[in-house]
Amino acid sequence: MNIDIKHCLSVVSMALLLGGCSTAPPGPRGSAGFDSATLPSRLSQAQADDITIYALGLVGTPYRYGGNTPDAGFDCSGLIGHVYRSRAGVTPPRTVASLKSWGWQVRSDGIRSGDLVLFARNSVVSHAGIYVGAGRFVHAPSTGGVVRLDDLNSSYWATQQLAFRRP
Template sequence: MKLGLNFVSVTLLLVLGGCSTAPSVGRGPASISSLGAPSKISQGQADDITIYAVGLVGTPYRYGGNTPDSGFDCSGLIGHVYQSRAGVASPRTVSKLQNWGQPVSSDNIRSGDLVLFAQSDVATHAGIYVGDGRFVHAPSTGGEVRLDRLSSKYWSSQKMAFRRP
């Protein structure tokens, strides 16, 4: 049986994510002082969220979009993934995601947590952390859902915080 590249990539990502260390991050739109955080989702659901989110890479960006057929903006992607894989409804805007769930320290992030980026302490973008210092997000008009590294030049220069629904 021939396995698709996407399945192999997701499997490799999950294996590597379990062995990785958390990236160093600065303070962001919400306090990240807690060492861990309770969650509405189990570890199994977090794994399902991660696999599904990575599988959506390549879906077109669309402002206001919240389905694979219509495309996604960043909060629409998060809402679709959490609802589909964990039955958990998320806020529909990035500004409301900023206070959703519990803050998580960068030392305790896990796959399925949210990563939020801020300017002037106001969240402006969000994605789903998938392990190994990577996150899935819907970045901008004309783009598509993609997998990026938190350590990239652009993202590492942003204020970021992590939250666990």
């Protein structure tokens, strides 16, 4: 009888061990295991909303390479830097390439207004804007242009690789 109990215990133990080994680990939720809705941020929701409203108010400001003020005009990273500094007291990196690793990555289904939108071709980030909700973003697009509001699903932007970052 002792043999049967030992045998049963070893079979149960083995089953538990094998079951534990075959169990898949929980999948990622957002970036670095965070749910996008509760992702850490330097910004409160009120600051993110203020960033959104302020960025929308800059639509029409002239583009200027290297520009980082409303009076002088903006390039894309200059616009982002000005908006975040003036509305949230947060200073993002000055170059688009550096924005790629600033803050936390956010899945597309978890973005909120005030998050950054990064655009890339062949995995090289070349442009950035500020997400303002409803699939739209504010950005300073190119020489001769002005800061404008665009749709992520427009024919041009939909062909770009997208990444979203939350400061």
